[in-house]
Amino acid sequence: MIQYVYDDEIENKNKEKDNTPRSCNDYNNVNDSSNTQDIFISSLKKTDSLFECEVFKPEQTNKYSKSALITDMTISPHARYVTLTQNIRKRRGTKIVSFNPIYKDINTEKMDHWKMSLDCNDKRLFKKVKKKLTLDEHLIWNKSMTNKKIIDRKNNNPRDEVLNTSNFTLAMTNKEENNNENSLMDRVLKNSLFANMDDEGDYIYVYNREFIQEYSEKCKNPIKNYVYLDAMFFGMSMCCQQLTMSFPTVDDAKYVYDQLAVIAPLFLALTACTPYLGGFLTETDTRWRVISNSVDCRTEEELSYICKPRYSGISLYISNELPLKRNYYFYNDVDVILDKNVYDKLKKENVDEYLARHIASLFVRDPIVVFEGSYSERDIATIQKKIMELSNDEDKIKGMVEGSSSNSLSSKVLLDNEDRNKNDSSIKEMNKSNDNNHNNNCHIEYNNKKDINMNKIYLSDNFEFIEDYEEKVLSSHQHFENFQSTNWNSVRFKPPPILDNHFKGPSSIGWRVEFRTPDIQITDFENSCVVTLVMLLSKFILKERLNLYIPMTLLEENLFRASKREALTKEKFYFRKDLSYDTLNNEFEEKSIYDIFFNETNGLFFLCYKYVDELFKEGLLNQSAKNKIDEYIEFVKQRCSGKICTGAMYLRNFILNHPAYEKNSYINSKINYDICKLIADIGKGLIIPQELLGVFVDPYKERIKSDIRQINESQYLKSLAYKYISGEDYTQYLLLNEVLKDDQDYCTCTRRTIYEESMDNTVEFAKKMYELSA
Secondary structure, three states: OEEEEEHHHHOOHHHOOOOOOOOOOHHHOOOOHHHOEEEEEOOOOOOOOOOOOHHHOOOOOOOOOOOOOOOHHHOOOOHHHHHHHHHHHHHHOOOOOEEEEEOOOOOHHHOHHHOOOEOOOOHHHEEEEEOOOEOOOOEEEOOOOOOEOOOOOOOOOOOOOOOOOOOOOOOOOHHHHOOOOOOHHHHHHHHOOOOOOOOOOOEEEEEOHHHHHHHHOOOOOOEOOEEEEOOOHHHHOOOEOOEEEEEOOHHHHHHHHHHHHHHHHHHHHHOOOOOEEOOEEEOEOOOHHHHHHHOOOOOOOHHHOOOOOOEEOOOOOOOOOHHHHOOHHHHOOOOOEEEHHHHHHHHHOOOOHHHHHHHHHHOOOOOOOOOOOOOOHHHHHHHHHHHHHHOOOHHHHHHHHOOOOOOOOHHHHOOOOOOOOOOOOOOOOOEEOOHHHOOOOEEOOOOOOOOOOOHHHHOOOOOOOOOOHHHHHHHHHHHHHHHHOOOEEOEEEEOOOOEOOOOOOEOOOOEEEEEOOOEOOOOHHHHHHHHHHHHHHHHHHHHHOOOOOOOHHHHHHHHHHHOEOOHHHHOOEEEEOOOOOOOOOOOEEEEOHHHHHHOOOOOHHHHHHHHHHHHHHOOOOOHHHHHHHHHHHHHHHHHHHOOOOOHHHHHHHHHHOOOOOOOOOEOOHHHHHHHHHHHHHHHHOOOOOHHHHOOOOOHHHHHHHHHHHOOOOOHHHHHHHHHHHOOOOHHHHHHHHHHHOOOHHHHHHOOOOOOHHHOOOHHHHHHHHHHHHO
16 A cells, blocks of 8 residues: 655654554555555645635635635535525525534544534434324325325335235344434434434434524534534535446336336445545445435425435335336335425326426425526526415515526525515415316415415416417426426436437437436546446346335435445445345335345346346357456455455545544544545556456556646547547557657656656557457
8 A cells, every 4th residue: 555654754653653554454464565556745844724814714704604614615616506596595594404413533622623512412402293184185105106105114104005015024123123323313314314204203403503503603513523524515516437328218217217226225335435415424334314304495384295305315216117007006105295286297298107206396395506597587487476476575586586687596596685684584385276277376475484385486387478380399398307306316207308419300318217326436437337227237237127126214214324335345234135126025124235236046247247247148148248247246246245344434444544633533643644645646547456446457557548638739639549549449559650640748747657768669659458358
C-alpha cells in the first residue's frame, strides 16, 4: 500500500505511540511493507485550513440553502439546482435534516466538536406524529382504493382472493422480534427513510425539525457522535452510476423493473464507496441515506401518511404477469398513497391497473421545479384562477405568481414567500365538487395559516388545459416528466418519449428501465463491470422469467441494511428460495450476497455464467466478449467473498493507516488532500491497488489509456485510440499509426510512460501499444 510521509513529521516518526497499521476489519488488513512507497509532500503545513477561503464561508452566501455548514457558492448556478435547493427547504418548512452515525475510534468522543452537542437520547430532538388514516378526497390508499385506510396489521387483504400465505415463512431473528432499534434515535433515523404505516403503532417518531434547526445555529454538530447535514447539496452533490436499458415491449420493461428492484439493494452494497461524510468516517458505506434525506420535501403533516421521501426505493411492483397478479397485495404489502384524479384518468384511457397505480403514486408529490415555457398561457391562467379561488387576499396571490417571466419560474412553484410569517405552514386540502360535469370547480376551505397543495393547482380533473391537440400532447408529456424526474427511486420505469429529439416524428426509443442504486466506483474497470453485469442479469431475467419477488417491507429492510458498514460481507439480506416463474412456494430466507449470487443451486451469477457459455456456443458471443464477462463475474465473486475490498473499505483502511490520522474518526486537510491524490493516481494508472482490484487490471495498459485521454489534438484520434487499445480490430492500429506519425503533441503527452525510449519512433510505439493490448 501507499504510505504518505510529511516533512514536518519525519523527525518525530520514531516517537509515534502507535505505528501499527490499522484496519476497520482485522481479518482483512491490507498492509504490506514490501509494497510501500514513501511520498513526501512538502507543500502542506501543520495548519488545518488548507482549503479555506473567505468567499466560501457559509455565513456569507446561503440565500437558497440557509445552511449553517456550506455556502450557496458550492451549488451549480443552473436554475434547476438553486431552485430545487430552495423549494425543498421551503416546502417542508425547515432545513434538511440528516444524521449519520460516526465510526467510533479511540479518540472520537474526546474531540472538541462535541462540547455543545446533545446526547442522541435527548427527547427534545424528537416528536411523535399520529398516523393519518383518513385522507382528503383526492387521495386514496392503494389497498382499500378509498381515502379510508384498512386497519390490518397482518397485511391479509380481502381484495387478494388468491393470496396464499401458508407457504410464507420469514426467518426473523430474536433480536428483530424484540425490536432491533437500540434507541429512539435509531428508530427515528430509520423512519426518516421509511415508516411502515401498517405496523402496530398509532404514532411514528420523527425529528423535531424546528428544534434541530434552531439548535444547529448554536452548534454545528447538534448530536454527539453523529454527522449532521442540513442542505440538499450534501446529497445531490454525490456521484453515482445509473444505467438505462430499453426493452421491446411494455410488459418486458415492467417485469424487469420489478426484478431489478429486488436486486438494487444488493448492488448498492456491492458498489459501496462512501465511507465518510462531513469530514468524518461513518458507520455507513454508501450515499443512499444522505441523498434520501437531502431531498425529503414532506411537510410534518405528510409524515403521518406518506411513508418515504421522494428519493427512496420503489413504492409498488407493476408487472401484470402471473407471479405478481396472484399475490399483488402480498408483495405490495406497504400501503401507499395514490392520486385519485390521475388513477381515474389513466383507467379511463385503458392503462393497465398496476401501471396506473404506479403513475398515480408519483403524482402524490408536488412539482419542485418548473421551467418557463413548460406551461402554456392557458395553463398559467387556469393556475391563477385556482389560486384566486383559494383566497381573496389579492396581495398574497400577486406575490405568488408575479415571477412568471423569470428564467427559472421558481416563483411560480413557490407559493410561500420568503417573508411569510413563520406560523404560516400549510393550507387545508381542496375538495372536489360536481365531478359528474368534469369541470375544474373546487370547493375550498381556506385557512390563513395553511399552505396551498400544489398538486391540485397543476392538475385539473380532466387534464383539459390546452386547446390545441399537439400542444396538449407535448405539454402533457412535460407535465409527466416534471413529476417523473423528481421522483428518484431505486429503479425507474420510463415510457418512450412522444416525439423524437427534433419533434419531427414518433420517437424510436423503446420502453426503458433505469437502474439507479450503484455508487460510482474508483476505476473504469469497476464501473464497466457494474454496467455489464446489470445488463447481463437483465437479459437473463427476461429470458428465464426469473421470479425474484419479495414483500415490499423486506425490500425496504434490504435497502436499509445495504448502507451499513461492510454490508457486503457482514449483513444478510432477504431473498427467495424458489426462483421459478410459476411457483407457489413463497418462502424467503436471510442470505449473504455471496450466497445469493454464487450458490450452486440458483445463484444469480452462477446461472448467468452458464447463460454466457450457452451464448458463446450458439455463436452469439465472441471469445473476447465471453472472456471479459467471465472476468467481471470472477471479480464480483472475489469482492463478495471478501478477498477484494469494496471502494468504501479500501478508502476507510487508507484513512485508518494514514500518518496524519489521529484515531478520532476525523478526516483533516492532509488526509483529504491525499485521498484526492490517491484516487487521481489510480485513475492515471500510476497506482493499481491489488486490495481493491486484485489481479484484474493491467497497470501498463491503464497508463496508456490515461495518456490517450490527454490527447487534445482531435476527437477522431481519441476514438481510434480507444478502439485500438481495446484490441477490437488490427486495422485500427494502421489508421492510428497514420494519424500519429506527425503528432508531436501526442509524443509530448506520453513521454512520462515506460515507453519513453520509443518516442522517437511513433510507429514502433503504436505497435508496442497494440501488442500489449492484444
